[in-house]
Amino acid sequence: AQSVAQPEDQVNVAEGNPLTVKCTYSVSGNPFLFWYVQYPNRGLQFLLKYITGDNLVKGSYGFEAEFNKSQTSFHLKKPSALVSDSALYFCAVRDINTDKLIFGTGTRLQVFP
């Protein structure tokens, strides 16, 4: 069975500092990995995806993620955090046959001014 794990319920970072939100995955075969962000009372917004190719994936709003096959990780990063980045972040893996997404439990990012 495919799954992703987000080990941190919350990440706190000061504005201007780099941020990392962690995700590890467990799949059989090649993983298709995604990051989504959710603002309060809103749906999920797509940030970025890894399908194949370069291990460093660039996405929306200055976010990037690094795919690491040996560590089965897909951590989300941003060089300089903004207060407006404060939100709930979900890592997900996509089922190869149905395209359904299997989500982690989410990490709340809090950026302090």
Add this chain to the structure above:
Amino acid sequence: DTGVSQDPRHKITKRGQNVTFRCDPISEHNRLYWYRQTLGQGPEFLTYFQNEAQLEKSRLLSDRFSAERPKGSFSTLEIQRTEQGDSAMYLCASSFRAGMNTEAFFGQGTRLTVV
């Protein structure tokens, strides 16, 4: 086209009542998904359609739940005899199945509260 649209945004209902939610996907998207998200959890897959065919249903989808996508366009999710445990955010997503390099786009969700 501005994206995936869900209606209503909020629904409060009494236990035992039936409710129906609607999702309008992005027009050219042939796949449509329903997810449920409870507080503090990630979205959980409920069911999906490719065009008008419902291809998979999660074990989370009890007999009280039914989903349709007539003509492969909009979709409805009906919950009969609602229970307090049905209180959640119901999310719809759509995608265009054409190879691996696709992503799903989500609507803003329908928040259901069963009192």
